[in-house]
Amino acid sequence: MNAPALIESLDFEGHGIARVDGKTIFIDGALPRETVSYKSYRIKPRFENAEATQIHTTSHMRVNPPCPHFGVCGGCSMQHLEFTGQVAAKQRVLEDNLKRIGNVSAEMMLPAIYGPEWGYRQRARLSVSYDAKQNEVRLGFFERRSKVIAALNECRVLPPHISKQILPLRSLLKSLSIKDRILHIELAVGEHVDILVLRTPVAPNKADQALIKKYAEQWKVQFWLQAKSVEAATPFYPLDAPQLSYSIPEFGIVMRYKPTEFTQVNHHINRTLVARAMDLLKPQAGDVIADFFCGVGNFTLAVAKSGAKTLGMEGLQQLVDRANESASDNHLTGNTSFKVANLFEMTESWLKKLGHFDKMLIDPPRDGAHELCKSISAQNGPKRIVYVSCNPSTLARDADVLVHEKGYTLKAAGIVNMFPHTAHVESIAWFEKH
Template sequence: MSRAHENTRRKTPAGAPEPSASAELEVDALDLEAQGVARREDGKVVFIEGALPSERVTASVYRRKHQFEQATLTAVLRESSQRVRPACPHFGLHEGACGGCKMQHLHPAAQVAVKQRVLEDNLSRLGRVRPERMLRPIEGPAWGYRDRGRLSVRYVHKKGEVLVGFHERRSRYVADMRECHVLPPHVSALLLPLRALIGAMEACQTLPQIELAVGDGVTALVLRHMEPLGAADLQRLRAFAQVHGVQWWLQPKGPDSVHLLDEAAAIPLSYRLPEFGIVMPFRPTDFTQVNAHINRVLVQRALGLLDVQPHERAIDWFCGLGNFSLPLATRAREVLGVEGSEALVERSRQNYRLNAGARGVFGPLAPTRFVARNLFEMTPEQLAADGAAEKWLVDPPREGAHALVQALAGLCRAPVPGWAPPRRIVYVSCNPATLARDAGVLVHEAGYRCVAAGAVNMFPHTAHVESMAQFEYAG
């Protein structure tokens, strides 16, 4: 494929040594970044992009450190039985390859097994926790699953062309993408039309990104623009929306500036949790899960593990829009949702009111209250003030819930009158390292058992590991 960049491309990252002569290596494992892990005869670890466990390969080193080296695969001498042909022509190790995926060369079932092992290793090594049982991993469609995404836009002066897509592997450049197999097919089909649209706009040089959000029946595109858009450009956007059936949102400044191009006839973005009779409206810049299919299964499993009874109170920590809170309200006596963002708390309240007023055959929702609080500064005193609850759902960002579990451990060691530890906690995680850290606190300091844990393949073909764990109070 011809290159669309205006400068001479580097063969190696900035500051890296020139590739060394290829060395033969045996690959033993796969790391968190989907790199093959090998050892030289002197014991030095080599991380090899594109290599898989059990393979014998040759690799070219592009980065040397005292304790490890990073290398790129140059040839496979003995191939893994799990190696498959990537579906996407933009995936690979070649110059300009898209960096959106890292595992398309590994069979999807093997990807899930790797992520399950990553979870187990983190729990054991970082948290000194061994789950009593491993849950079957949650899996879903391997392709066309990505309902959220941030597409970079770049106008290339030398070629007079526009690129729209993900960044290249280990690069700030935008990949020359013409299709994407992890995006929904109808979104993948928009990549070339979007290039043509942006290229025709007067503001083509000041449009850095397009954010994607797919709801049930609505595809929203958020255009970031660094200067006001003229009437002709706005008309081009409207014509594109009419032809391709999308909804344009504009972002002139920060996330709070996002607004619909045309408010009048816009269909609200939303997704459904049909098992609970819940509809969740959202804005395209709100946090929602990337994979709608997996999210539905995730919510079902989390509530199944939590097993909330009609007489019990439940707390949903880091509740966001109410993705777990509202389903919990179909089961519990009372629900408290706690979130750091006041804007998200207000939207969760709106979502509760919307669903509470339209239950029909699903029955009423339990009384539910949402509050905004900095959960990274939680104290035992604040935790006690929130009251006792039999069941907790914890769904933090990548930083984890360390302050929360530390506060819980403090109260478990020195309980206050009228408060009791939750009998069961389900922790949903997007970072196995912080889950393992927090699991260690729950098990070794707060008196909990780790009853079960399992991986969630929210992002097929990437190295991202989602997971969940169930804890029972044993103190």
């Protein structure tokens, strides 16, 4: 056991940071301005990872975590911090990354985008394990710092009607002959249907199928089966269920998608995020705009609603097919086009061949868009770039390129609290050509 330490701030994963004898200690469960005792579980020459064992001086931002699984389940690790404090902490993480990694500061910090604290998660992957000795099925997320699955009875970030199914779903899995062969369940909650994808290399037998059908009817869900890759996922029962979809009412857009295709997990925040992105991008009829890492066309179709000619590019053919389908559904094929491309291998000559873009929207995965940003012409690049990020460190790295090499100014940036009660930081930034 170590002597009490004063917590100075939070790191990007929500751990309290203390300095003890010149060494940095990252302490789970500690908040700024608290004095805590701690026990280290990882010791390195320059830093330690530790667990708070006793809170001596309590932060006014500390609250009692409402989830009964807090402290065991590895998700939602910031529940002990009051909600507005979580938002403020994430804003500081963004600002710190921009300054420390990118050597840039936004001229204006945007108001944070946030929404409901609980029941927000419309997509999730629930891991499954079976213990033959205990004859027990576990369903949920991994425990903290472990590959063991937490045995959840509920999950408050899932919609309430889905959280209520965790125990019945565990019972269903336990009753199946293939209970030891189910890897995970992919959950997708749409506006008109809820889908559970059973990922298992072994097909259910007739008795299993009957049990699955009975559950589907009782809980009004649709089951899919996935034996191999995500492309192999197919509907099982019922076959006449509505298609999975979400809407962006402000732009009159409805997006269809499959449960294994990437979409934002928080539909409420996504609507606000799309509106914020359009407000910053300001697409107009006559503009030629690129949407890189376009996915199913989440931003592309909103851009196209303005009358701008829009090119969406994405690395997976399946997502491009879905984007084309949504463009057709929403009567936007006249000013949209989509292409498959590996944007992580973008070069300046390749980007030049696509033609000139007046504006650009970039929404990459966690690795960021470094090669793309390096490929933008310093002389003839788009006058405006809106960058949607799910990793503040790669956003900061790419901002360094755009500002110090390509002649852009970081006009504004702000966080998007897509994942409340977690340390995950999403953000949006607006770059303007000098």
